[in-house]
Amino acid sequence: MSTDDRADAEYTLGRSEAVELATAWASHRAARIGVRILVLKGPLAHTQGIRAKRTSSDVDILVEPGRSEALISEFGLGGWHERFAPDIPWLIELHSTTLFHARWPIDIDVHHYWPGFLVDRQAAFETMWVDREQHELAGVSVFTPDALTASLVLALHSLRRPASEDHAGDIPNLVAKLRRLSLDNLPALMTDRARLLGATQTSRPFLVALGADVAEELNPDDDLRLWKLNALARxxxxxxxxxxxxxxxxxxxxxxxxxxxxxxxxxxxxxxxxxxxxxxxxxxxxxxxxxxxxxxxxxxxxxxxxxxxxxx
Amino acid sequence: MSDARREATVRRAPSVAETPRDETVFLLAMDNALCVPVALAGSAAAIWQLIPTMGTTLTHIAEVLSSESGVATVEITAHLRDFVTSLASQGLVLFDAVD
Known part of the structure; x- marks a missing residue:
């Protein structure tokens, strides 16, 4: 490596730092316009002890229902713009808008809802918001769901497309991490939270792996049927x-x-x-x-x- | 009133996100129009660490740097002023004028 290369590397924003700064920025700008957001996955999942440390390639945020447009517009002022997404049909309604910035090595995914939480989206957000945790990233306060909801978020992320994406091992790893937290009545607590969010069936493989007794719904409604169909899709x-x-x-x-x-x-x-x-x-x-x-x-x-x- | 007391103070802007990597610190002024991070390394990062949130004078920072480097305060001050002014233009620090 030449001296110049070293200097470039020294000043190049890596993904790890980028995720921290962009999360802080997104939280700050959302608060500035009075929009509630929750940070999902990313380094906070490691902080909460539910996922191994890894470098994320994007920032995932969940925005309160009905405020996505205002938030994306605010982010646009900072130079974050929508990444091209093909206009194709989805079994499950498109749940996020991906934003990119020419000067950043990562994207921001603005999630309008979290697939797998099948209750009304406003109710799901309020449930997640009530039990949120406050953390600090890059010296800035950010909000994230508590470890129970955050675990369901991770589980549903893995279970949404298990056939098409490399998620083998995600659920066992998540269960192992949760068991190390030594929470009392964890299967019951997790099942109760899943019930509040309409996720007992969508996250059932995770709940069962955790030791919960959740019977399979034999007469799924449309949303659950589409979830299952999507899970089988490649x-x-x-x-x-x-x-x-x-x-x-x-x-x-x-x-x-x-x-x-x-x-x-x-x-x-x-x-x-x-x-x-x-x-x-x-x-x-x-x-x-x-x-x-x-x-x-x-x-x-x-x-x-x-x-x-x-x-x- | 002494010269030191009449000197304007400099402090970190309140809405700056900061994260380190090795000897580099990455900063982001979150109220800036554009969302563009700034990387400081070496002496620039050292100066940043000497700027508190509550404010201090450039003279004080120059004196600390002088004691650490052995370079005369007067030599440091001009460069320091230029550098901190550039930080201010990027929304990273604020100057508080004295009455």
Whole structure:
């Protein structure tokens, strides 16, 4: 390393420091405009003793219902802007807006709600807010849910897409961490909190691993059914299948074409690994035509069976 | 009234987030229009550590630096004033004028 390289490294903002500063900044600016936010996951999960220390690649915040627009607008004044997100269907309503800043090595994810908490979103936020904890990051006070709710947040994050993302080991690790905290009646406490948040079924694998006795709901409502379907999904095929299935007959072909052949911009958003230039795009479309068509047909049939629809 | 008592004091701005890494300190003035962090290392970080939240004079900071480095206070003062002024322009410190 040359002297200049050393100087650059010395002054380069690493992700660890960036997460602390951006969390502090987001909390300060939210408070300044009177918007309540809770910091989720990140270094505070380690502080609370529920997750091993790791460097986060973004800041996750949950904003009180109805105030996302005001908050994102405030963050925009500081240079944080929305990252491109492909306009594609989701089994579970899109739950966050990702913001980036040209001078920062991390993103800020503004969550409008936390998937898996199936009670009314205002009620969920109030439950999380009432039991919040105050911590200090970069010398600034920030709020985060208490260890019980924070554990459910982590568990649901892992259980939302266990098939598509590398979350193997998350739940056992979380349970092991919680047991080290030696909280009395932990399974009962956690189940009670999950009940308040409408998460006894969505977080059931976690609660059971913790030692709680939670029976499986055999007649799930729509929200729970979609949660389960989403948990089984690997990509977006099932979401597209649901959208096609629910679309009016005349619009089904449009959805089908968009599913298999998204616009070049969406294609790059969906597959950032594609090589630059036209060659990368063509390869991406070719691969999508090959696997996507087959998967879509299979998923559409599964969706129809699970939802009891016969018009696919 | 002595010169020292007439001198303006400098203090950290109230809304500054701060986090260290090794010998570097990363700062963020949270009320600035743009959200851009500042990195201070070496003597710049040392000076930052000498600026309290309650305020002190540049003379006092220069005297501390002089005693630590052996460089004459008068030599330090001009550079110190420029540096702290740049911190003020970035919203990291405030000067409090005396009556």
């Amino acid at each position: 990509g977006h095929t099932r979401a597209w299948a649901a959208a096609i299935s629910n679309a009016p007959l005349r619009k089904k072909p449009v959805y089908l074409i968009r599913a298999v052949l998204p616009s070049p911009r969406e294609m790059r958003g969906l597959h950032p690994e594609l090589a630059p230039g036209i060659t990368g795009l063509v390869r991406g479309y070719w691969r999508r035509l090959g696997s996507g068509g087959r998967e879509l047909t299979k998923a559409a049939l599964q969706w129809a069976r699970r939802s009891g629809r016969a018009d696919v």
